[in-house]
Amino acid sequence: MTRLDRVEQTPGRFAGPPLTPRTAVIWSVLRAELDRRGAAELTVLDVGGGTGGFAVPLAQAGHRVTVVDASPDALAALTRRATEAGVADRVRAVQGDGDALAGLVEPAAADLVLCHAVLEVVDDPAPVVAALTTALRPGGAASVLVAGRAAAVLGRAMNGHLEVAATVATGPAGSAGPRDTLRRRYDADGAAALLTAAGLVVEEIHGVRVLADLLPAAVADGQQGALVELERALAGRPPYRDLAAQLHLFARRPA
Numbered sequence: 001m002t003r004l005d006r007v008e009q010t011p012g013r014f015a016g017p018p019l020t021p022r023t024a025v026i027w028s029v030l031r032a033e034l035d036r037r038g039a040a041e042l043t044v045l046d047v048g049g050g051t052g053g054f055a056v057p058l059a060q061a062g063h064r065v066t067v068v069d070a071s072p073d074a075l076a077a078l079t080r081r082a083t084e085a086g087v088a089d090r091v092r093a094v095q096g097d098g099d100a101l102a103g104l105v106e107p108a109a110a111d112l113v114l115c116h117a118v119l120e121v122v123d124d125p126a127p128v129v130a131a132l133t134t135a136l137r138p139g140g141a142a143s144v145l146v147a148g149r150a151a152a153v154l155g156r157a158m159n160g161h162l163e164v165a166a167t168v169a170t171g172p173a174g175s176a177g178p179r180d181t182l183r184r185r186y187d188a189d190g191a192a193a194l195l196t197a198a199g200l201v202v203e204e205i206h207g208v209r210v211l212a213d214l215l216p217a218a219v220a221d222g223q224q225g226a227l228v229e230l231e232r233a234l235a236g237r238p239p240y241r242d243l244a245a246q247l248h249l250f251a252r253r254p255a
């Protein structure tokens with residue numbers, strides 16, 4: 001049985017939100033960690049958590065979540081969403097920079113830190129990873145989601161943009177240039193090295209959206225259940241994992 005199989009089959013108290021092809025693999029990994037922690041109310045920090053797509057379901061599951069985000073608009077939407085879900089008392093919105101976490105949250109206090117789709121847009125990812133590591137209590141876990149480089153190369157090439165594909169493939173950071181919304185993209189080894197350099201131990205790496213972005217909408221929408229299952233089945237298996245639009249790394253601060 002593979003590690004991912006174990007994750008999928010873990011029974012637990014946290015059902016989580018409805019699973020979509022974009023989120024099913026991430027929730028499977030998070031659910032396994034929540035189940036491992038039993039009935040404990042966890043202290044969760046979501047760095048660049050935006051409008052609360054993960055923060056609000058985690059609060060609904062009984063945990064206390066602080067979202068640090070640079071955007072006041074995103075935080076306003078988060079607060080509305082938390083209020084509508086009846087968990088405003090469990091969600092704290094803090095405006096600030098990911099690399100300035102030290103001044104915003106208590107060190108060594110978080111059981112779980114999320115940093116999803118952020119490291120590819122910040123000025124420098126290393127200080128952000130260092131700061132989120134410092135925010136974790138020893139033994140705490142980090143859920144880090146980054147943009148995958150290989151998928152961007154294939155996507156650009158399949159749309160006929162061969163020069164852009166070459167730039168993404170061979171440039172130092174995997175960005176397509178100044179007009180690219182992302183400043184960098186990762187392969188699994190590079191992303192793991194970034195976390196390891198900050199003192200985290202990487203436990204799992206999965207691909208997220210291996211197929212979801214490649215299929216015609218009629219297929220993706222018409223067979224969503226089958227697509228969720230296929231995404232989960234492929235997520236942990238190279239070479240499929242390494243072609244995913246995003247890479248999800250689950251890491252731990254040593255106890």
Ligand SMILES: C[S@@+](CC[C@H](N)C(=O)[O-])C[C@H]1O[C@@H](n2cnc3c(N)ncnc32)[C@H](O)[C@@H]1O
Nearest residue numbers: 048049050069070071074096097098116117122
């Ligand atoms: C692509 S969104 C991801 C939102 C959420 N984590 C998710 O996965 O849905 C990136 C988020 O990071 C925030 N962000 C960008 N740079 C940041 C920084 N330096 N510090 C904190 N948040 C930042 C943005 O405001 C935005 O909400």
